[in-house]
Amino acid sequence: MGTASSILTQYDIEEVQEHCNNLFSQQEIVSLYQRFCQLDRNAKGFISADEFLSVPEFTMNPLSQRLLKMVDDLNFKDFVAFLSAFSAKASAQQKIELIFKVYDSDRNGKASFKDMLEVLKDLSGPFMSDEQREEVLSQVLREAGYTKDSYLTLDDFIKFLVNLT
Incomplete structure (x- = not known):
């Protein structure tokens, strides 16, 4: 697996399967390898951002x-x-x-209000104003027991999602 032009061995396939919790069959791994190449x-x-x-x-x-x-x-x-x-x-986790x-x-292990606002902006595009996005996000955070000043860790994020449902 050192270079993309190499052939996958049975060992390589099993190693990749184990690395991803056996979510893909051997045939799926081979197909993914062809797409990777x-x-x-x-x-x-390796694949660069430009190649993606x-x-x-x-x-x-x-x-x-x-x-x-x-x-x-x-x-x-x-x-x-x-x-x-x-x-x-894949599991919900x-x-x-x-x-x-x-x-x-x-990648600091926390999602801030600003981080969440940027994602909301990416998702909503021009269909919402900055003020509307801030208002919506503030309301959602409040309903889940958080504030604009909260930083959500992964555990907080999971609790946040659970509180929304």
Whole structure:
């Protein structure tokens, strides 16, 4: 698995499966490897942010710029681990951890009001004013027992989501 042009061995496949909690079958791993090799245009063994931008579904995502920070320079194993959160077989915990990483763009382990506001802006685009976004987010935080000055850790974020439901 050192370079993208190498062939996956049975050991490699099993190692990748284990790395992503067996969410993908061996055939799915092989298919993902073929896609990885297509994206890794220079056969460097990792995919750059620029190479990710060649995926139309990725660039159409309103959160693509935030996601790019998470996917830049992924090797195959990490590529599959990243994609595993999107699997129907992924646990709620895995999905929540990925969502939290989207909010925690500076990777300090906390999501601030500003972080959450930026994600809301990315998602709402021109359909909401800055004032409307602030008002909505403030109200949602208040209803969940938080304030604009709160910093949410992953555990807080999970509690926050639970309080919203």
